Amino acid sequence: MTINETQDELISDFELFDDWESKYEFIIDLGKQFPPLEEQYKTEDNIIKGCQSRVWLNAYMEEGLLKFEADSDAIIVRGLVSMLVKVLSGHTPEEIAKADVYFMERVGLHQHLAQTRSNGLAAMLKQMKAYGFAYQAKSVNA
């Protein structure tokens, strides 16, 4: 699936919810199901510090594709993080670098990206794209 196909699928998932409770219960479930990041990757280098919750992001290349693993100590942020990973992980650095991440806004979760000081989610998205740019540059220079 392309990045946008995954985003569109998430958007249609959210169309099923008609109130905030079912929407957030879905996100909480995603957070609970998301596999935790192995402790060895919860390093200072991988931490994206928000004012309130911590987010860890680990990136690696596998067969030309950039893959992400992540975690957070707050469950809702974990659910949101899992969606960002689902959308962006496993694509080429170039695709990730130029991706337009629009699903958060479309499902009414844009405030979580705007509150940069409170959850580090916007910083995480920025970091994911930065990895895209970095690995893209590396492959060009190689």
Next chain:
Amino acid sequence: MSHNLNIASIRGDFPILNEVVNGKQLVYFDNAATTQKPRLVLDALAGYYEHYNANIHRGIHHLAEKATSAFEQSRKRLQAFLNAAHSEEIIFTYGTTDGINLVASSYGRKFLKEGDEVIISTMEHHSNIVPWQMLCEEKGCILKVIPINDQGELLMDEYEKLLTEKTKFVSVVHVSNALGTINPIKEIIAKAHAVGAKVLIDGAQASSHIEIDVQELDCDFYSLSLHKIYGPTGMGILYGKRDLLNAMPPYRGGGEMIKEVTFAKTTYNELPYKFEAGTPNIADVVAAKFALDYVDALGKANIAAYENELLAYATGAVKEIEGLRIIGQAKEKVSVLSFVIDGIHHQDIGVLLDQQGIAVRTGHHCTQPLMNRFNITGTSRASFAVYNTIEEIDKLVQGLHKVKRMLR
């Protein structure tokens, strides 16, 4: 103690309380971060810009005179609010943080030297930690910290042990923003003076709840923000004893703070203008007077009595929530209820309460060393003001039950 306030009528004075958030009537419990503004403060702001906006202390035209007069009336109003001996002891700042930086930078740089000691406490806001760390790093001074007990109260005997002839400055918060603890500042000041140290009190959280008499307290400096006292954002005051302020060098250079400028030498203006370089925040200073009038018309004792009722009710009501632990159980505290719930991250609590239209503050409250002391990364904090109600606290409790159900 009882109050004689008509809360329904008071709520009517605050237009923002009619806001609908996520489809629910707003419940605003983030008053320790900033209080909402009554209509007369909003009208004063608009009135200033509509009728007498002009730069002060310079022009000779009608508007300039009117603006200057309103600006200086606010200074006198704040002098009365703190019972300062002289109006020039009231320096307008951008807020509490700015006032602390002014003292650390101006007084600290001139009068502190290598090996001198500065005392703060465990429950300080970062704004009363970092300026002193910067000063200590620059001058080679030593920063000492008063510890607290598990209830969130200062250990006064430990404080006494820290005080020596090397102690040159003590800077302590009047009321803790994260815990609500009211510190025994009169005693803290007297003990510091006994060893010859000067004292600054961070009054950001105290000023809307407690009567402040700087002469009776005998503090050397007192810094506060008006936006926490139902006034506008972006302005505060630093109170300082006149002799000390006179002995201190200016903090910022620019217009207004000078007497005469040549390229060879500049002579400085007198107090309070020496510390007010540049065009000040005139509109907010002017409107601040109306906030203080509002508070005094209600009566601080009435406000405190009512807020204590809210705090007592909330403290009892949240006990029914399993796994909830209150952080900050001092005997003397203002209407701040900080708590953690076992197994639930404070941010999840904040997000899910917000969906229910309830605004609380979650996080470390800019007091990371204090959070470390309690071995937590943050709390959820509900802080109450005079327009809050018992019914709103019931909504908070129901909201927390829902949070627990959803995260189960």
